Amino acid sequence: xxxxxxxxxxxxxxxxxxxxxxxxxxxxxxxxxxxxxxxxxxxxxxxxxxxxxxxxxxxxxxxxxxxxxxxxxxxxxxxxxxxxxxxxxxxxxxxxxxxxxxxxxxxxxxxxxxxxxxxxxxxxxxxxxxxxxxxxxxxxxxxxxxxxxxxxxxxxxxxxxxxxxxxxxxxxxxxxxxxxxxxxxxxxxxxxxxxxxxxxxxxxxxxxxxxxxxxxxxxxxxxxxxxxxxxxxxxxxxxxxxxxxxxxxxxxxxxxxx
Amino acid sequence: xxxxxxxxxxxxxxxxxxxxxxxxxxxxxxxxxxxxxxxxxxxxxxxxxxxxxxxxxxxxxxxxxxxxxxxxxxxxxxxxxxxxxxxxxxxxxxxxxxxxxxxxxxxxxxxxxxxxxxxxxxxxxxxxxxxxxxxxxxxxxxxxxxxxxxxxxxxxxxxxxxxxxxxxxxxxxxxxxxxxxxxxxxxxxxxxxxxxxxxxxxxxxxxxxxxxxxxxxxxxxxxxxxxxxxxxxxxxxxxxxxxxxxxxxxxxxxxxxxxxxxxxxxxxxxxxxxxxxxxxxxxxxxxxxxxxxxxxxxxxxxxxxxxxxxxxxxxxxxxxxxxxxxxxxxxxxxxxxxx
Numbered sequence: 396x397x398x399x400x401x402x403x404x405x406x407x408x409x410x411x412x413x414x415x416x417x418x419x420x421x422x423x424x425x426x427x428x429x430x431x432x433x434x435x436x437x438x439x440x441x442x443x444x445x446x447x448x449x450x451x452x453x454x455x456x457x458x459x460x461x462x463x464x465x466x467x468x469x470x471x472x473x474x475x476x477x478x479x480x481x482x483x484x485x486x487x488x489x490x491x492x493x494x495x496x497x498x499x500x501x502x503x504x505x506x507x508x509x510x511x512x513x514x515x516x517x518x519x520x521x522x523x524x525x526x527x528x529x530x531x532x533x534x535x536x537x538x539x540x541x542x543x544x545x546x547x548x549x550x551x552x553x554x555x556x557x558x559x560x561x562x563x564x565x566x567x568x569x570x571x572x573x574x575x576x577x578x579x580x581x582x583x584x585x586x587x588x589x590x591x592x593x594x595x596x597x598x599x600x601x602x603x604x605x606x607x608x609x610x611x612x613x614x615x616x617x618x619x620x621x622x623x624x625x626x627x628x629x630x631x632x633x634x635x636x637x638x639x640x641x642x643x644x645x646x647x648x649x650x651x652x653x
Numbered sequence: 654x655x656x657x658x659x660x661x662x663x664x665x666x667x668x669x670x671x672x673x674x675x676x677x678x679x680x681x682x683x684x685x686x687x688x689x690x691x692x693x694x695x696x697x698x699x700x701x702x703x704x705x706x707x708x709x710x711x712x713x714x715x716x717x718x719x720x721x722x723x724x725x726x727x728x729x730x731x732x733x734x735x736x737x738x739x740x741x742x743x744x745x746x747x748x749x750x751x752x753x754x755x756x757x758x759x760x761x762x763x764x765x766x767x768x769x770x771x772x773x774x775x776x777x778x779x780x781x782x783x784x785x786x787x788x789x790x791x792x793x794x795x796x797x798x799x800x801x802x803x804x805x806x807x808x809x810x811x812x813x814x815x816x817x818x819x820x821x822x823x824x825x826x827x828x829x830x831x832x833x834x835x836x837x838x839x840x841x842x843x844x845x846x847x848x849x850x851x852x853x854x855x856x857x858x859x860x861x862x863x864x865x866x867x868x869x870x871x872x873x874x875x876x877x878x879x880x881x882x883x884x885x886x887x888x889x890x891x892x893x894x895x896x897x898x899x900x901x902x903x904x905x906x907x908x909x910x911x912x913x914x915x916x917x918x919x920x921x922x923x924x925x926x927x928x929x930x931x932x933x934x935x936x937x938x939x940x941x942x943x944x945x946x947x948x949x950x951x952x953x954x955x956x957x958x959x960x961x962x963x964x965x966x967x968x969x970x971x972x973x974x975x976x977x978x979x980x981x982x983x984x985x986x987x988x989x990x991x992x
Binding site for chain 2: 446449450451469470471472473474475477478479481484485487488489490492493494497498500501503505516525526528529530531548551
């Protein structure tokens, strides 16, 4: 078993006092270089969980990083640990290079130093974004924009990447490209938590799956967590799981067009 | 990478160009006016040293303050319409001036000139203008703090405060003697020719300090462009930073307006012109908005001084007349960086 990087204990969150909790006692663990998918229907708390881990929202309960409680850390220190890629990146008029350089903000003094520039160049090279360096974000396609958001998070040199539906709104080729990038990071010891609505995506890429329902962890474990019963229970739909050359595919049951 | 280096080069070039244009404009402005001077006379003339150069310096400073103020407000409120004007800072100042003139009698009308207001006690008036422009901002920021309102709602609150102070100013005018009403109206015209060297020094110090702060925080400003969540994930505390920026930007606007009256549009046009030319990177927007604001205001004032010389058209009127068509033209050219 790999070294444990992140662990949460009894994480609770609600947007308003006295309102019902969106997260209700989340316990989870993440290991070094692990790619974990967080699945669940709309409103199950996936996005909120990611935001609570990155301290974009402040939850009740404990989050431990390599065994140390992160409560006392400043926002700036947290930014060196967690790279957060939001569901939708807000468009800013910065060039790709400068947008990725923002990922160095937590390390930066008065101005970017040589190492900052090196890191940004390296990340741009790795994600094949070099030719777009001077382009403003407003001129990029959805896939390019998502890659820039990931590049910025990587420039933070994080231990944990939090990716909120990174393949949303992307064409098929870009979906694969983005997932391949995330998979490659495992070799560098970077752990990723990824949310998705595509049930087949974790079957291809996940090391582990956490299935959420109503702000709680419904089930967690390897890919087999996603089966006919759990999906029926969590999403309320009937599916059938096919096997093809040892791989599994989830399809809707009795679909009309067949 | 070559593309990026070319972009950087273009950005630096704009800086040099603006700097040179500013120096040229200042030289032209010194020479031109109701009283034409040759270069030799220039150095000896009392008119130049006591009237024209303070006026030019004041135009440069007020322009830079307004340009910078608009630029950073547009960033942290994430709204291209944010400016000292739209946020009610100017209306608050005008109200303060009206109170000072009407109730404390600090101003009187001098009927000889076109902009003939003599303010007996300019510091009282400036202090009132300053106080009420800050009141506007504090109300907006308190709302933001208590109710956690969005940046868009902050703009709306500013528009509301602006209307309130305009109505209050009109109410005062309604019951005031006509001479005092005229003095209030003239004050609101906005004129950079009122400041003496002490006031200019004060403006320079405040501008210098606030400008340095924003230069130091240029990467934070850039991080704010991507929204609060992104800013947080990059290690910022966006709510706190927004309040700081708004307080400092309002301070700039309040100081500028209280010494020079209401000058619209520079705070809006300067940062947008820079964006049209080189994009929205605050490493460049902070200095260039200031430079361009200074340039726009100086040119407008020079036009105002000379076009129907010896009479002087207040610069506030000129900025709007020249600024609006220029701005619309550039927007309609449809540059990619618009808004």
